[in-house]
Amino acid sequence: MRADARKNYDHLLAVARDLFAEQGADASLRDIARRAEVGLGTLYRHFPNREALLEALLRSSFADLAARAETLQAADDPGEALRAWLQEMITFTHRHRGILTPMMSAIEDPSSALHASCVTLRTAGAALLARAQAAGVARPDLDGDMLFDLIAALAWLREQPSHAQRAERLFSLITGAVLAV
Incomplete structure (x- = not known):
């Protein structure tokens, strides 16, 4: 995995962990991408669902x-x-x-x-x-x-x-x- 892709992957996981802790496992994937300051497509490239x-x-x-x-x-x-x-x-x-x-x-x-x-x-x-x-x-x-x-x-x-x-x-x-x- 390229360094920038790895950085996005790790950042998305950190943001998702925080958001899931706040809102539960049903937290919006769109909100995760928004809070991570990446596009929804970037989130779906790493995590298809x-x-x-x-x-x-x-x-x-x-x-x-x-x-x-x-x-x-x-x-x-x-x-x-x-x-x-x-x-x-x-x-x-x-x-x-x-x-x-x-x-x-x-x-x-x-x-x-x-x-x-x-x-x-x-x-x-x-x-x-x-x-x-x-x-x-x-x-x-x-x-x-x-x-x-x-x-x-x-x-x-x-x-x-x-x-x-x-x-x-x-x-x-x-x-x-x-x-x-």
């Missing part, structure tokens, strides 16, 4: 969460490792307002730019769940898909102002149900 932009923004964070799950595989307490990773995933999705819908769509759509990263996260969570199940500390009737759904549901609740105050209690109830055998 919203999913491609989200994928570029979230790729390293998703990789970090997957690596964290791998690290937690070596933890002494598989139940606590699963609980810690679930908390980190929910905190991450809450901090990145509006990414739940694209993530949930992408996990089912192999043509999505986010698909591979979302599958990696689901697989990482499923491995932690399987380890906790093998240790006899997690329900045997759950799978990685259900775990991913629970993460999405709990993160969605945290985003709702009327439910946010109950989010921690609900997290404790759900993880207690997942880890109770």
Whole structure:
């Protein structure tokens, strides 16, 4: 990539990160280009659609969460490792307002730019769940898909102002149900 193109790419990502933090993942791509002081065509040359932009923004964070799950595989307490990773995933999705819908769509759509990263996260969570199940500390009737759904549901609740105050209690109830055998 040419130096000027790389500069535009990096600048667009920085602006998009800020705008998504302010307005959520549905922020206007036109506003991102305007704030980055580039034409809309420049934005679309680098990121042909919203999913491609989200994928570029979230790729390293998703990789970090997957690596964290791998690290937690070596933890002494598989139940606590699963609980810690679930908390980190929910905190991450809450901090990145509006990414739940694209993530949930992408996990089912192999043509999505986010698909591979979302599958990696689901697989990482499923491995932690399987380890906790093998240790006899997690329900045997759950799978990685259900775990991913629970993460999405709990993160969605945290985003709702009327439910946010109950989010921690609900997290404790759900993880207690997942880890109770």
